[in-house]
């Protein structure tokens with residue numbers, strides 16, 4: 001059985017940066033370090049960070065002192081306001097690509113456009129972007145695209161950074177029917193776009209795809225969806241323990257890809273386990 005691994009699979013620049021900032025912050029002795037929600041959508045990495053002193057909290061009301069890491073997804077600006085006046089250091093690990101989406105949305109809002117974010121409304125990155133336009137943005141996803149939409153004079157569109165380009169194109173096609181003027185800012189991040197392209201290419205060549213990453217990771221699930229759309233049998237696993245030997249029966253070639261929140265060591269462990277089935 002041949003095993004191919006997508007070169008672009010695994011940690012992206014934004015995730016690497018967030019983890020480094022969190023680890024650096026945790027190195028200062030006698031200081032509590034927190035993240036509002038898991039730093040990245042990968043339970044194994046979150047556990048490792050917890051051991052290093054980076055604690056996940058659900059609500060900033062629980063923090064009295066210490067440091068709060070703003071995740072690569074960014075946050076709603078109201079969170080930053082609530083922290084003002086508290087003796088809490090804010091370490092901003094918002095990914096520059098997410099920051100760009102926030103800035104573009106704000107610019108469109110200031111120019112009088114009804115802002116539309118194409119993405120998942122309950123994703124923290126989208127909630128943050130919406131916050132930068134005074135919560136006035138309309139969020140559309142697959143389901144909303146199919147339902148009836150109001151007509152607007154001016155629509156300004158940004159994308160959740162991990163959105164697939166095909167879904168973005170579909171959304172733009174749908175939105176253009178409902179407005180006189182449409183301004184589109186392509187805020188899909190390069191890392192995601194490259195990983196998706198390489199994954200689709202590989203999925204078209206192999207008998208089966210294995211996608212490694214947290215089940216709570218939107219971009220990992222999107223990669224799995226892309227592979228399935230190619231008609232390639234696909235399994236998503238968090239670690240090598242999720243693999244089942246019988247999946248590999250009569251398989252001559254397998255492709256491995258991973259979300260941007262999956263560390264290299266996890267990808268290697270999965271590849272090693274697959275090799276052992278040979």
Ligand code: SF4
Nearest residue numbers: 012014095097161189
């Ligand atoms: S996937 Fe892109 S936008 Fe998200 S953290 Fe990584 S580099 Fe930044």
